Amino acid sequence: AQSVTQPDIHITVSEGASLELRCNYSYGATPYLFWYVQSPGQGLQLLLKYFSGDTLVQGIKGFEAEFKRSQSSFNLRKPSVHWSDAAEYFCAVALNYGGSQGNLIFGKGTKLSVKP
């Protein structure tokens, strides 16, 4: 079945430590890939997206993500986490075939806590 998987429900890292949030998708072809962040009481904000080209994409707030076709993965990374990064992170895909109208399919999210 088609799906987006974020295997980590909750991750805690120390401020200044590096971060990697995992995302795997299961589709017949490479979809468009996104990472969104949601702070409490806020809407979803786009961190970065991958459509084609360079498989390492840079986003806002110092985040980057790498698309690995062989692993059907699109993991999010940040070299040094700040306390303000505490939020919930969602990986999402948009199917770019089959007449899709661009609706996003989300993973369940990973909640990030940051220790001082």
Place this chain on the structure above:
Amino acid sequence: EPEVTQTPSHQVTQMGQEVILRCVPISNHLYFYWYRQILGQKVEFLVSFYNNEISEKSEIFDDQFSVERPDGSNFTLKIRSTKLEDSAMYFCASSSDLYNEQFFGPGTRLTVL
């Protein structure tokens, strides 16, 4: 910076009542979406809307749901007869182009009693 707004932020209703959730998308955007997130679950697509008509809908979006863009600025989601399982956070989103970034509103929390 332009943003998507949603009202109300929280709506409490009795089962069987009709509710209308309102959204004001970014003004030059052409594609509009509704998503929902039941507590503890993933964000799920409900419906997309373009050129004054529904372009795609999920199986969640049954006959109890409808969408409308009544006046060129608002985008509404109506649930005709709410059920307990409709309790969720409802997000509106808009984008300027297909597959471009979708900008999300802060959501409306719907509680059905």
